[in-house]
Amino acid sequence: MPWKNGRYIPREPTVNEQLANSVQGKASRTQIPRPLSTSQINSGFFSSKVISAVFASGSFTASVLKHLVLKSTFSPASGLRSLFSSGFVNGAMIEDGSVTGAKIVNPIKVSLISGGAAGNHTVSNIKINDELIAVLEQNGTSGILTDLSTEFSIVKADTIDNTGGTATSSDKLLIFYLSK
Numbered sequence: 001m002p003w004k005n006g007r008y009i010p011r012e013p014t015v016n017e018q019l020a021n022s023v024q025g026k027a028s029r030t031q032i033p034r035p036l037s038t039s040q041i042n043s044g045f046f047s048s049k050v051i052s053a054v055f056a057s058g059s060f061t062a063s064v065l066k067h068l069v070l071k072s073t074f075s076p077a078s079g080l081r082s083l084f085s086s087g088f089v090n091g092a093m094i095e096d097g098s099v100t101g102a103k104i105v106n107p108i109k110v111s112l113i114s115g116g117a118a119g120n121h122t123v124s125n126i127k128i129n130d131e132l133i134a135v136l137e138q139n140g141t142s143g144i145l146t147d148l149s150t151e152f153s154i155v156k157a158d159t160i161d162n163t164g165g166t167a168t169s170s171d172k173l174l175i176f177y178l179s180k
Contacts, residue, residue, distance in 0.1 A: 108133065111175045115168025120161050123175050127157050133176040135160070140170040148173075 109130075111123050115137060135152040136145045151165035152175075160175065 107179050109177050109179045111177075113173050113175065115171040115173050117169060118165045118167050119163050120155070120159050121173065122158055123160050123177075124158055126154060126160065126175075126177055127180070128154055129180050130154060131178040131180060132160070133178055134174075135162075135176075136174040137166065137168050138172040138174060140172070145174070 109125070111126070113121060113123060115121075132149065132152060132154060134147065134149045137148050138145055146166075148162065148166055148168075151162040152160050153162075154177075155161040
């Protein structure tokens with residue numbers, strides 16, 4: 001009520017109104033910078049050193065990105081999807097067990113080769129960073145399988161080796177490996 005004892009008393013602004021007026025007054029004097037164009041950002045500017053200096057450890061999370069970056073930013077049409085091309089993310093950046101489901105395409109490979117003298121054996125398409133799961137020898141006469149896994153290692157692309165191990169002449173080797 002603006003009248004008291006027959007006199008007009010102006011209404012006092014509330015605390016919230018005072019703060020809003022204060023901020024509004026400052027905002028009118030603040031110039032908002034224009035967005036930078038691509039040509040104004042030096043190549044390599046957003047290095048790990050710069051990002052770690054700006055963001056506290058652990059603060060640059062997916063949750064933060066979801067609030068800061070528009071949903072359509074990482075779309076095929078925006079061109080930013082190429083950031084996630086082969087080689088952008090390496091195995092050290094992916095936590096064990098975090099990749100599952102349809103993106104894993106036949107990671108366990110099986111190869112059947114002819115045995116031979118102890119030493120090098122050719123296994124097409126096996127790579128040095130793949131992981132041997134098992135090497136089984138199938139006896140050519142009896143058909144019995146013998147596990148020789150501990151004797152073998154991948155020594156180079158397309159080659160496993162059991163130098164000093166069991167000779168497997170006249171037998172077959174069944175190789176199971178994890179393709180990485």
